[in-house]
Amino acid sequence: MSNTIATDSLFSADERDALKILVGMIIPASAVHNVPGADDELIFADILDSAKANEAQIRKCVEHAVSSGLGDGLPLEQVLPELEGHPVMAPLVSLVMQCYYRDDRVMVSLEVEPRAPFPKGFEVPQGDWSMLDAVQKRGKIWRDV
Amino acid sequence: MSVSSDIDFSPADVLIIGAGASGATAAWNLAETKMRIVCLEQGGWTNPSNYPTTGRDWESRAQSDFSINPNRRQQPGDYPVNDDDSPIKIANFNGVGGGTVLYAGHYPRFHPSDFKVKSLDGVADDWPIDYGDLEPFYAENDRITGVSGLAGDPAYPAKQSLMPPLPMGKSGQKLAEGFNQLGWHWWPSDSAIATQPYNGRDQCINLGACIYGCAQGAKASTDITYWPEAVRAGVELRTWCRVKEINVGDDGLASGVTYFDEDGVEQFQPAHVVIMACNGVGTPRILLNSVSEQFPDGLANSSGLVGKNLMLHPYASIQGVFEEPLDGYRGPHDSIWSQEFYETGEERDFIRGFTYETTRGRGLVATALTGVHSGRIPWGAGHHDAYRKLHNRIAGMVAICEDLPEEHNSVTLDPSIKDAHGIPAPKMTYSISDNSQKMLDFAVARATETLRAAGATDVIIESPLASGGWHLMGTARMGKDPQKSVVNEWGRSHDVKNLFIVDGSIFVTSAGVNPTRTIQTLALYITDQIKKRLTHLFD
Ligand SMILES: Cc1cc2nc3c(=O)[nH]c(=O)nc-3n(C[C@H](O)[C@H](O)[C@H](O)COP(=O)(O)OP(=O)(O)OC[C@H]3O[C@@H](n4cnc5c(N)ncnc54)[C@H](O)[C@@H]3O)c2cc1C
Ligand code: SF4
Numbered sequence: 001m002s003n004t005i006a007t008d009s010l011f012s013a014d015e016r017d018a019l020k021i022l023v024g025m026i027i028p029a030s031a032v033h034n035v036p037g038a039d040d041e042l043i044f045a046d047i048l049d050s051a052k053a054n055e056a057q058i059r060k061c062v063e064h065a066v067s068s069g070l071g072d073g074l075p076l077e078q079v080l081p082e083l084e085g086h087p088v089m090a091p092l093v094s095l096v097m098q099c100y101y102r103d104d105r106v107m108v109s110l111e112v113e114p115r116a117p118f119p120k121g122f123e124v125p126q127g128d129w130s131m132l133d134a135v136q137k138r139g140k141i142w143r144d145v
Numbered sequence: 146m147s148v149s150s151d152i153d154f155s156p157a158d159v160l161i162i163g164a165g166a167s168g169a170t171a172a173w174n175l176a177e178t179k180m181r182i183v184c185l186e187q188g189g190w191t192n193p194s195n196y197p198t199t200g201r202d203w204e205s206r207a208q209s210d211f212s213i214n215p216n217r218r219q220q221p222g223d224y225p226v227n228d229d230d231s232p233i234k235i236a237n238f239n240g241v242g243g244g245t246v247l248y249a250g251h252y253p254r255f256h257p258s259d260f261k262v263k264s265l266d267g268v269a270d271d272w273p274i275d276y277g278d279l280e281p282f283y284a285e286n287d288r289i290t291g292v293s294g295l296a297g298d299p300a301y302p303a304k305q306s307l308m309p310p311l312p313m314g315k316s317g318q319k320l321a322e323g324f325n326q327l328g329w330h331w332w333p334s335d336s337a338i339a340t341q342p343y344n345g346r347d348q349c350i351n352l353g354a355c356i357y358g359c360a361q362g363a364k365a366s367t368d369i370t371y372w373p374e375a376v377r378a379g380v381e382l383r384t385w386c387r388v389k390e391i392n393v394g395d396d397g398l399a400s401g402v403t404y405f406d407e408d409g410v411e412q413f414q415p416a417h418v419v420i421m422a423c424n425g426v427g428t429p430r431i432l433l434n435s436v437s438e439q440f441p442d443g444l445a446n447s448s449g450l451v452g453k454n455l456m457l458h459p460y461a462s463i464q465g466v467f468e469e470p471l472d473g474y475r476g477p478h479d480s481i482w483s484q485e486f487y488e489t490g491e492e493r494d495f496i497r498g499f500t501y502e503t504t505r506g507r508g509l510v511a512t513a514l515t516g517v518h519s520g521r522i523p524w525g526a527g528h529h530d531a532y533r534k535l536h537n538r539i540a541g542m543v544a545i546c547e548d549l550p551e552e553h554n555s556v557t558l559d560p561s562i563k564d565a566h567g568i569p570a571p572k573m574t575y576s577i578s579d580n581s582q583k584m585l586d587f588a589v590a591r592a593t594e595t596l597r598a599a600g601a602t603d604v605i606i607e608s609p610l611a612s613g614g615w616h617l618m619g620t621a622r623m624g625k626d627p628q629k630s631v632v633n634e635w636g637r638s639h640d641v642k643n644l645f646i647v648d649g650s651i652f653v654t655s656a657g658v659n660p661t662r663t664i665q666t667l668a669l670y671i672t673d674q675i676k677k678r679l680t681h682l683f684d
Binding site for chain 2: 035084123142
C-alpha cells in the first residue's frame with residue numbers, strides 16, 4: 001500500500017516526517033528569543049504549501065537528507081554537518097527562510113510590524129545634509145572635455 | 146471572435162517595437178506629429194495593486210513571478226535568454242514599461258567625458274554626439290519623468306533638480322560619514338522617484354522594494370509616465386504581440402514586421418518607418434532573426450556588428466555589518482552616490498572609472514539568506530543570535546564599473562533554445578575584461594575602507610554581482626562610419642534608411658553610471674531628428 005496520505009500534500013508521510021525534522025534542524029525554536037522553530041505547525045504548513053511551486057527540488061533535498069542519515073536514528077549533530085552548506089540543500093534553505101521570516105510571531109520578535117509594506121509604508125529620517133559642506137568645499141571634480 | 150478582427154492592419158506611419166523605457170519615450174515624442182503610430186509589445190500592462198509589496202509574501206514573489214531574471218520568472222511576456230556563457234546573468238522585464246517596471250530608479254546622467262573616451266583616454270571610440278547635443282533632451286526627459294535630487298553636485302556640470310532628494314536615512318548617513326572621513330566625494334543620488342506628488346503620481350512612502358515594482362506609483366516607470374500621455378495623444382499600443390522579424394521590400398527598405406498576436410496567430414503589420422526599442426539583447430536578436438536574400442547576415446548588419454560589443458557594467462556589491470540598527474529594508478534603494486573614482490586616474494592600473502551607489506538594508510528573508518549563504522548564520526541553535534547580528538545592520542554600496550566595448554562579448558541566436566512562439570532565443574557570450582576586473586578589485590578595496598571608516602565590523606563582498614545583468618548596451622552601436630557602426634549619429638540604420646534604433650543597443654561606450662536616463666534622452670534626441678527631417682527622412 002502506498003503511504004501517500006490522501007490530501008493535496010505532495011509528500012509521502014515519511015517524506016513529510018523527514019522534512020519536518022530537517023526544517024526544525026535548520027531553525028529550531030528558541031525560548032530565549034521567544035520564537036517557534038521552522039517545524040512549528042503553522043510555519044510547517046506554510047512550508048508544505050509553498051513547496052508546491054518547487055516540488056522536484058524540495059524532494060531532492062529531502063532525499064539527500066535521508067541518504068545522509070536523517071531519520072536513521074543518528075543524532076542530529078552528526079547529520080547536520082553533512083547537510084549544512086551543501087548546494088543541493090539551497091532550494092530548501094530558501095523556502096524555509098521565506099516561510100519562517102513572514103510568520104507574525106517571528107516578525108514581532110524582531111520588532112517588525114507583521115504587515116505588507118504597502119499601503120502604509122515606512123518612515124525614514126532625512127539625515128544631516130550639512131554633512132555635504134565638506135564635499136562642496138572641494139569644488140568641481142568633473143573632467144573638462 | 147479572434148483578437149485580430151478589431152485590428153487595423155493598414156500601414157502604420159511609424160511602428161515601434163518594444164514599449165519599455167525607450168519605446169515609450171519615442172512614442173510620446175512622435176505623438177504630436179499626428180502620424181499613425183503603432184507600438185507592438187510582447188508583454189502586457191502590469192497592475193500596481195498586484196505588485197509584491199501589497200502582500201506579506203513580497204520577498205517570495207521577488208524570487209518567482211517578479212524575479213528580475215526572465216529565465217526564472219517565466220511569465221507569458223518573457224522569452225528565454227541563454228546566459229550560461231556569462232558570469233553575469235540577465236535581468237529584465239518584458240511588458241509595458243519594460244525594464245523600468247523593475248528598475249531601482251537610479252537616474253544619473255552621463256558625464257561630458259563619457260562621450261569622448263577615445264580622445265581623452267585612447268580607448269574604444271568617441272560618440273558621434275556629445276553632452277551638449279543631449280543636454281536639452283536630458284532636461285525634457287527629466288521633466289516628464291520627474292527626477293529628485295539636489296542641484297550643485299560637483300561631479301557634474303550644472304543641472305536642475307525638480308524635487309528634493311530622497312532621505313539619506315540612517316544607512317545613507319553612516320556611509321556619508323565614511324566618505325567624509327576619507328575626504329571623498331558623495332552626493333544625494335538623482336532618482337526617478339517622486340519625493341513630492343508629481344504629475345498625478347504620489348510621493349515615495351519608503352516601501353523599500355522598488356525593484357519588484359512600485360505599488361505606490363512614486364517610481365517613474367514608463368507605464369505611468371510617458372505611456373498614458375502617448376496613448377491619450379493617439380498612439381496605438383498593442384500588447385501581447387511578439388515580433389519575429391522585420392520584413393524588407395525589393396527597395397531594400399523595411400516594409401513592416403511579422404509578429405505573433407495574443408492568440409499566437411502570425412500577423413503582418415506594414416509600416417513606413419520601423420523603430421526598434423527592444424533593449425541591448427532583444428534588438429540584436431530580432432535584427433539577426435530578420436534574414437532575407439538582401440540581408441543574409443541579418444538586417445542592418447553590413448558592418449557585422451549587430452550583437453557585438455555587448456556591455457553589461459560589471460557590478461561589485463560591498464556591504465558592511467554595523468553594530469547599531471540602521472534602516473533595514475525601509476526606504477528606496479537609491480540614497481547617495483560617490484563619484485570619487487569616476488574619471489580616469491593616472492595613478493591607477495585601469496582606465497576609466499565607476500560610481501558607488503549606496504544601498505540600504507535588506508528584507509528579513511534576504512538577510513537570512515545572505516547570512517546563511519555567506520556562512521555568517523549557522524543552522525541550528527546558533528541561528529537566532531547570528532541572525533540578530535545582521536538584522537537591520539547591513540548597509541553598503543555597489544560599484545558600477547564602466548565596461549569597454551569588446552567584439553567578443555556578444556548576443557547571438559541560440560542554435561537550439563526557442564521561445565514559446567518558436568523564435569530563436571538570444572545567447573549572451575560575455576567575459577569580464579582585465580581592465581574591468583582591476584576596476585572591480587579596486588572598487589572593492591576602496592569601498593571596504595569606506596565601510597570600515599564608517600564603523601563596519603564585518604564586510605560582505607560579492608564581485609562580480611552575478612545577478613546584475615540589467616544594463617544591456619552596445620550591440621548596435623552608433624557612429625558615422627558604416628563599417629564600424631550599425632546606426633548613424635541620429636539613430637538611423639546605415640543600411641536600411643527607414644529603420645531606427647533608440648534603445649541601449651546604440652551606446653558606443655557604457656559610462657560608469659546606470660544608463661536609462663541617457664537611453665530615454667537619446668530616444669528623445671533621435672525622434673526629434675526624425676521630426677525635423679520628416680520631409681527628407683530617407684535621403
Ligand atoms: C532589476 C533591475 C533594476 C534596474 N535598475 C536600474 C536603475 O536603477 N537605473 C537605470 O538606469 N537602469 C536600471 N535598470 C535598467 C533599465 O531597466 C534599462 O536600462 C531600461 O529599461 C532599458 O530600456 P530599453 O528601452 O533599452 O529596453 P526595455 O526597457 O528593456 O524595453 C524593451 C521592451 O521591448 C519588448 N520586446 C523585446 N523584444 C520584443 C519583441 N520581439 N516583440 C515585442 N516586444 C519586444 C520587451 O518586452 C520590453 O518591454 C534596471 C533593470 C532591472 C531589470
Ligand atoms: S520605496 Fe518609494 S519608490 Fe520604492 S517602491 Fe516604495 S514607494 Fe515606490
